[in-house]
Amino acid sequence: MEADRALNFMNDMLWSSLIVAGPVLLATLAVGLVISVFQVATQLQEITLSYVPKILVVALLLIALGPWMMERITEFARSIYLLIPTLAA
Template sequence: MDVNELTSIFSDAIYLVVAMVGVLVVPSLLVGLIIAVFQAATQVNEQTLSFLPRLVLTLLMVLFSGQWLLQQISDLFDRLFMNIPHIIG
């Protein structure tokens, strides 16, 4: 196995991790930012006001994008598993 194929495998894996984190975390960050602006404007400093909507949104994102996330992980695993003889030899 040459360096280009190994680099391709690692770049695909890193891209997948970034995409998965982006799908799960970015919406939560946006909601957190909106709530932080609201709290700053109204001077309400309640921790649960910030935590609960982000938790619900993250769980909803896992619910809606979970199948896609598992499919992407499965595709990467299948690619790695099928290339084991080529990687070793």
């Protein structure tokens, strides 16, 4: 396998994983920020308060975006499997 082809595979893999994981990570970041501002404003320093909203948001996003995420991952895997015969040459 040539180095540029391997780098292209790695680039595609990183972009696919970023696109799939990005919405969940950004939503978790936003919820954590809102909860932190709420805790600072109310001086309620309960550590476990931020976990439940984050878990709920992640679960709802995985339910809502799960089919799209699986489609993206399956499409990427299919494209890699279709390229296997061209690697032998």
